[in-house]
Amino acid sequence: MDLAAAATHPGRTTPIADRTQLFIGGRWTAPHGTGVIAVEDPTTEQVIAHVPAGDTVDVDRAVAAAKAAFGPWSALAPAERAAFLDRLHAALSARAEDIAATVARELGTPLRIATKVQAGLPLTVLRSYVELAGQPESTHTVGNSLIVGEPVGVVGAITPWNYPLHQIMAKVAGALAAGCTVVLKPADLTPLVAYLLFDAIDEAGLPPGVANLVTGPGSVVGSAIAAHPDVDMVSFTGSTAVGARISHLAADRIARVALELGGKSANVILEDADLPRAVKTGVANAFLNSGQTCTAWTRMLVHRSRYEEALAVAAEAAAGQTLGDPFDRGTRLGPLASAAQRETVRGYIARGLADGARLVAGGLDAPVPDRGHFVAATVLADVDPDSTVAQEEIFGPVLVVIPFDSDDEAVAIANNSRYGLAGAVWSGDEDRALAVARRMRTGAVDVNGGAFNPLAPFGGFKQSGIGRELGRHGLDEFLETKAIQR
Ligand code: NDP
Numbered sequence: 001m002d003l004a005a006a007a008t009h010p011g012r013t014t015p016i017a018d019r020t021q022l023f024i025g026g027r028w029t030a031p032h033g034t035g036v037i038a039v040e041d042p043t044t045e046q047v048i049a050h051v052p053a054g055d056t057v058d059v060d061r062a063v064a065a066a067k068a069a070f071g072p073w074s075a076l077a078p079a080e081r082a083a084f085l086d087r088l089h090a091a092l093s094a095r096a097e098d099i100a101a102t103v104a105r106e107l108g109t110p111l112r113i114a115t116k117v118q119a120g121l122p123l124t125v126l127r128s129y130v131e132l133a134g135q136p137e138s139t140h141t142v143g144n145s146l147i148v149g150e151p152v153g154v155v156g157a158i159t160p161w162n163y164p165l166h167q168i169m170a171k172v173a174g175a176l177a178a179g180c181t182v183v184l185k186p187a188d189l190t191p192l193v194a195y196l197l198f199d200a201i202d203e204a205g206l207p208p209g210v211a212n213l214v215t216g217p218g219s220v221v222g223s224a225i226a227a228h229p230d231v232d233m234v235s236f237t238g239s240t241a242v243g244a245r246i247s248h249l250a251a252d253r254i255a256r257v258a259l260e261l262g263g264k265s266a267n268v269i270l271e272d273a274d275l276p277r278a279v280k281t282g283v284a285n286a287f288l289n290s291g292q293t294c295t296a297w298t299r300m301l302v303h304r305s306r307y308e309e310a311l312a313v314a315a316e317a318a319a320g321q322t323l324g325d326p327f328d329r330g331t332r333l334g335p336l337a338s339a340a341q342r343e344t345v346r347g348y349i350a351r352g353l354a355d356g357a358r359l360v361a362g363g364l365d366a367p368v369p370d371r372g373h374f375v376a377a378t379v380l381a382d383v384d385p386d387s388t389v390a391q392e393e394i395f396g397p398v399l400v401v402i403p404f405d406s407d408d409e410a411v412a413i414a415n416n417s418r419y420g421l422a423g424a425v426w427s428g429d430e431d432r433a434l435a436v437a438r439r440m441r442t443g444a445v446d447v448n449g450g451a452f453n454p455l456a457p458f459g460g461f462k463q464s465g466i467g468r469e470l471g472r473h474g475l476d477e478f479l480e481t482k483a484i485q486r
Contacts, residue, residue, distance in 0.1 A: 006325035011101030011111060016049040016192060022058055022215065023198040025065035026208025032057035037188050037215065042108040042335040043325055043372040051191045054216035059183070059224040062212035066154045066181040067230050069209030074151045074179035082134030084206055085176060089126050091200035096123065099165060099196055104326040106190045107161060108334035108372070109289055111327050117289070118193075122169035124454050125470065132475050133177035144486055149479035151179030152256060153232030156225035158218070158246070160238040161187035161337050162292040162395075167260075168194060170458070170469040171235045172211060178478035183212045183231070185222050187238075189337050191215045218242065226250055233258065233478065237294075240393075240419075240463050258467035258477050260294065260459060262393040263421030266414035267297035268436060270407065271305050273426035274448075279310050281449055282424065283317035283399065287377050290336055291345075291397040294464075295422035295444070299390060301410050304403040311360050311401060314379050318361035321377035321397065323368055335372040336396055342373040345396030349378055352389035352400070358382045362397070385413045393419065407432070411439045420461030422446075443468075 006012055018036075021028040035053030040046065073081070092099075096119045103118040104111045139148050157171040168184060175182050186194035198213045214221050222242075226234050226249040236246050237260040250257045267282040269275065285297045302310040324331035336342045349364055362378030375396055383390050383400040390400050404410040414423060420442040427433035430447065437445040443460045446452075457473035459465050467477050 006327040009327035012327040018050045019195050022054055023213040024062045039106055041105050042337055048105055051215045054214040054221050056224040058214045062183045062214050063228050063230045065209035065212055066183050069181045073181055073210050079134050082130050085130045085133050087204040089130055091203040095196050102193050106192050107337055108326050110331045110334050122165040125169045126173045128455055129173040129177040146484040148482050150482055152478050152480050155180045155182050156231040156234045157182055157184045158222045158236045159186050161189040164190040165193045167237045174474040175478045178475050180478045181210050185214055185225055259465040261465040262419055263294045263464055264393055264417045264419045265297045265422040266299045266301050267424040268410045269302045270427040271303035272428040275306055276313055278426035279313040280317050283314055286399040287321050287397045290334055292395050297424050300401045301404055301413055304405050307403045311381050315361045318377040318379050323374050335374045339373050345375050348389055348394045352380045355387045385416050407436055415441045418463045421464035
């Protein structure tokens with residue numbers, strides 16, 4: 001790792017100030033308790049800043065502020081809400097460089113990717129909600145009934161660390177555009193970028209209480225939000241285990257939930273595909289953000305007639321995933337988010353090899369920088385579709401490759417998962433690829449490298465979740481349906 005070159009980058013050398021307050025009721029407010037959370041840079045393993053560890057009193061205050069703000073905010077005309085969101089977009093855009101550098105520090109995403117994805121994508125999503133918020137209310141009639149959508153109320157948003165601002169924006173922008181108010185609890189590993197968002201919210205002058213920030217442990221702050229009687233809906237992204245816990249808490253008071261959970265998506269490469277492109281794109285997809293991506297195509301399914309050819313391309317592509325400091329221009333693969341995540345991922349690699357997988361690239365003994373939570377880009381071949389590494393979400397740079405003999409078998413292996421979030425199909429015959437895509441039990445499929453569409457509904461089948469985010473579908477999640485008979 002070229003730490004010397006990276007060390008001179010201002011994003012790496014500029015100190016990040018501690019944050020000591022929460023954003024509640026439209027102003028920066030001292031937390032109830034004195035606890036703090038230390039934020040670590042996973043590349044240097046040094047603490048870079050502290051944020052407050054909020055508690056249940058803070059949650060109560062934030063929910064009360066959001067409840068008080070709901071009436072006036074939901075009563076605004078669509079164009080007025082859109083104008084507020086537009087001002088937020090301007091304030092956030094001015095912070096784009098800071099956002100990218102902050103995520104490169106607190107998460108370890110290489111700066112080039114952080115600029116495009118960690119900073120650029122949330123701005124694109126917010127822009128889409130400025131447009132959607134400004135559209136006239138959509139109503140329709142059924143017989144003598146007028147059908148309208150009305151904002152659900154106070155939304156509790158609980159978000160993970162892998163795409164920290166994007167995951168926040170998919171919830172917060174959709175909820176605010178729909179006329180809801182929000183209490184956000186970001187992930188403990190990556191709270192700093194949430195502070196940049198709330199600096200922008202403060203600067204944009206959103207009405208007090210419309211958006212509130214409470215940092216703190218999931219087991220305390222997240223649970224309190226999920227269980228709070230005045231939170232009308234909980235929107236959560238993270239692990240399936242915590243999603244289930246949140247569902248139980250919300251079910252006790254019949255509150256709505258939207259869940260974006262794990263994935264183990266299949267990249268199906270048929271024998272008539274443009275194989276080098278399919279494999280290279282698949283490898284890049286699997287290792288994006290060090291594999292810490294819920295939609296990652298972590299199972300590559302290849303027709304047996306082209307299996308060894310695919311493994312050779314995959315090995316070469318994985319070798320090109322240069323590990324290093326996120327601020328070094330040559331880095332393709334940053335560290336994992338935490339020491340715990342690194343140990344979990346290493347455990348999965350050991351398990352895959354013990355279960356009979358063939359190591360094609362990377363592995364436990366591949367060279368990695370001596371500091372930072374790094375794991376080399378790893379490709380495992382000959383993986384049993386029922387084995388642990390083919391079934392469980394690893395959330396690290398580990399790709400498993402599985403051969404198949406027919407389209408039917410490819411579909412059966414792809415669907416042999418408790419998840420169903422994303423996927424891909426590659427074929428020289430687009431109709432054949434579409435037919436396979438339609439049979440995959442998953443919320444999204446990219447055919448022959450179709451680009452990510454931030455306006456398309458995003459969400460999962462099966463244990464990948466409930467509900468959809470992004471675009472019109474994402475806004476509609478935050479609406480109740482009312483029928484008015486005349
Ligand atoms: P979690 O599901 O534990 O965390 C996601 C969010 O939920 C965080 O804000 C967390 O807070 C909060 N949370 C944790 N426990 C509770 C609780 N009891 N009640 C309410 N909120 C809670 O994910 P992890 O960060 O621990 O990651 C573990 C695994 O989850 C990964 O290895 C990966 O497999 C999966 N994952 C999937 C993601 C996806 O996008 N689908 C994203 C992240 C993880 P805190 O940060 O304080 O713990």
